[in-house]
Amino acid sequence: MAKTKTTYFCQECGYESAKWLGKCPSCDTWNSFQEELVTKTKNPGPEWVTGADSKTRKPVALSEIEIHETTRWSTGSKELNRVLGGGLVPGSLVLIGGEPGIGKSTLMLQVCLAIKGRKVLYISGEESAQQIKMRAERLGKVSPDCYLLTETTTQDIFKHIRTLEPHLVVVDSVQTLHSTMMESTPGSVSQVKQCTAEFMQFAKSSATPVMLIGHITKDGAIAGPKVLEHMVDTVLQFEGDRHLSYRLLRTTKNRFGSTAELGIYEMMNIGLREVSNPSEILISQKEGDFSGVTIGATMEGNRPLLIEIQALVSTAAYGTPQRSSTGYDAKRLNMLLAVLEKRGGFRLGLQDVFLNMAGGIKVIDPAVDLAVCAAIISSLEEIAISDKVCFAAEVGLGGELRAVNRVESRIAEAEKLGFELIYISKFGKKGLDLTQYNIKVMPLGKLSEVFEALFG
Ligand code: TYD
Ligand code: MG
Numbered sequence: 001m002a003k004t005k006t007t008y009f010c011q012e013c014g015y016e017s018a019k020w021l022g023k024c025p026s027c028d029t030w031n032s033f034q035e036e037l038v039t040k041t042k043n044p045g046p047e048w049v050t051g052a053d054s055k056t057r058k059p060v061a062l063s064e065i066e067i068h069e070t071t072r073w074s075t076g077s078k079e080l081n082r083v084l085g086g087g088l089v090p091g092s093l094v095l096i097g098g099e100p101g102i103g104k105s106t107l108m109l110q111v112c113l114a115i116k117g118r119k120v121l122y123i124s125g126e127e128s129a130q131q132i133k134m135r136a137e138r139l140g141k142v143s144p145d146c147y148l149l150t151e152t153t154t155q156d157i158f159k160h161i162r163t164l165e166p167h168l169v170v171v172d173s174v175q176t177l178h179s180t181m182m183e184s185t186p187g188s189v190s191q192v193k194q195c196t197a198e199f200m201q202f203a204k205s206s207a208t209p210v211m212l213i214g215h216i217t218k219d220g221a222i223a224g225p226k227v228l229e230h231m232v233d234t235v236l237q238f239e240g241d242r243h244l245s246y247r248l249l250r251t252t253k254n255r256f257g258s259t260a261e262l263g264i265y266e267m268m269n270i271g272l273r274e275v276s277n278p279s280e281i282l283i284s285q286k287e288g289d290f291s292g293v294t295i296g297a298t299m300e301g302n303r304p305l306l307i308e309i310q311a312l313v314s315t316a317a318y319g320t321p322q323r324s325s326t327g328y329d330a331k332r333l334n335m336l337l338a339v340l341e342k343r344g345g346f347r348l349g350l351q352d353v354f355l356n357m358a359g360g361i362k363v364i365d366p367a368v369d370l371a372v373c374a375a376i377i378s379s380l381e382e383i384a385i386s387d388k389v390c391f392a393a394e395v396g397l398g399g400e401l402r403a404v405n406r407v408e409s410r411i412a413e414a415e416k417l418g419f420e421l422i423y424i425s426k427f428g429k430k431g432l433d434l435t436q437y438n439i440k441v442m443p444l445g446k447l448s449e450v451f452e453a454l455f456g
Contacts, residue, residue, distance in 0.1 A: 006035050006038070007035075008034065009033065009190060010029065011032045012024065013027035037184050073118075075087065076115050077110070077111055078276065080249065082263055083251045084236075084251075084254070084256070084257065085234075089233070091204050093199060093231070095196075095232040096238060097236070097237050099216060099242070101242060102239065105213065108122070108170045110272055111170070112143075112146045113136060113139060114143075115167075118145060119166040120166055120167065120168045121147045122170045124172045127172075140270070147164060152176050154179045154198050155179070167208065168209050171199065171211070173214060174195060174212045175215050177191065177192075179195050196212065234256065235252045241360040245266050246281070247265040249264075260301035261301045264278045278305055282307045283295060283306060283417075289385065289386055291382045291384045292378050293308060293310050293375060294375040294389075296367065296391055297367065297392035297422065298367055306419075307368070308357075309357060309371050309372055312353070312354040312379055313348070313376055313379040313380040314351065322354075323337070324355070327360065327362045328363055332366075333372070336369060336372055336373055337376070339395060339447070340377065343447060344399065344451065351380065355375070355376070366394040367393065367404035370423060374454065388418070389421045390414050391424075391450075393423065393425040400446055401424075401446060407432065411437055421442060424441060428443070
């Protein structure tokens with residue numbers, strides 16, 4: 001007999017309570033409790049997930065466990081392989097989050113179409129089969145190994161999976177799934193949790209990788225409880241500015257690899273294109289040198305990335321000067337302005353300062369500090385800096401240049417892209433053989449020395 005009861009769940013963290021609460025005792029969020037109908041059937045065994053009886057499971061010695069397939073397999077997309085840590089791990093559960101319309105469905109469909117020689121099942125609860133076929137035709141060749149299922153009830157899904165036996169399952173999206181184990185509506189905390197748990201059981205028991213698409217809330221977290229992120233093996237975030245064509249795929253959790261990886265795509269009218277040399281697109285093609293434009297050598301994960309930084313300094317016309325930054329921390333900009341004022345003697349107090357990281361990229365790497373300072377002073381003094389010069393150093397409160405990590409990769413990337421000169425901190429050159437590069441490396445200790453070299 002099914003037993004029905006209503007329970008209140010915190011929509012933020014999944015905390016369960018018998019009565020409504022104004023504030024969640026677990027995550028301190030206000031007004032986050034919602035009533036959900038929960039029906040638990042007696043003995044909720046996983047038979048219909050795995051086709052096996054759970055009672056037969058016994059503890060086994062670690063040494064006796066057989067590994068189905070140790071090798072990761074390639075998804076056919078270099079960028080996706082990179083963020084996954086080298087490819088798909090059999091039996092792994094991957095969650096992909098991102099804002100609506102950013103391209104999650106497009107990315108996953110493209111991955112399904114690119115996989116060769118393996119059966120892939122794309123389950124969609126969001127679009128009809130015709131819509132998906134239309135999109136697939138636009139994206140490229142429709143592969144005969146790609147199967148489509150428009151079903152949302154997990155019990156039926158697993159039935160189809162058992163007959164098809166795919167090598168990869170993609171679910172678009174976890175919020176549309178519905179398990180008959182729970183009576184609450186699709187997308188509610190208890191449903192999302194339950195359906196994810198079922199897919200996890202399926203992935204682990206059959207060694208089939210599963211990729212779940214998840215919606216995100218307005219503050220950018222994956223909708224549904226935080227526990228979802230604990231349950232899955234890998235969490236990927238697909239992000240980017242909707243008005244710009246670049247899309248970044250970041251790893252925020254990975255049980256099988258580093259979380260420092262980044263994949264870059266460009267949204268085109270024929271789907272997503274992988275960007276294998278991001279620096280080239282982040283540096284604009286322009287004629288002549290402009291003041292206020294510099295190139296900073298940042299790292300995104302393990303990848304060096306040269307990015308164009310633009311600053312505009314102009315006299316504040318209306319009282320309080322404005323400071324505005326896009327893609328760069330506003331507080332850090334204020335700090336650098338104070339350092340320039342105090343240590344460099346530049347009068348920036350009455351100037352509007354606008355800062356922009358090109359390409360809609362958000363930069364948190366402090367190694368762009370020096371490039372930011374140079375862009376601001378270049379704009380203030382209206383002296384252009386050659387586009388063959390780039391920078392990689394953090395700026396301290398004393399106006400000193402601080403060493404940055406992996407400076408050799410940054411120098412190598414700048415060299416590869418044809419830069420002629422890179423400014424770094426002299427405290428970071430230990431162990432570096434500056435003569436091995438085809439680019440001139442200038443190790444300096446203070447901001448003032450950089451300005452001396454740049455502007456004389
Ligand atoms: P979609 O994958 O549906 O986003 P999500 O699943 O994250 O909600 O992507 C939709 C957007 O992508 C849509 O606004 C149009 C754009 N798009 C292209 O620009 N080119 C294409 O070839 C495709 C398929 C989509
Ligand atoms: Mg979608």
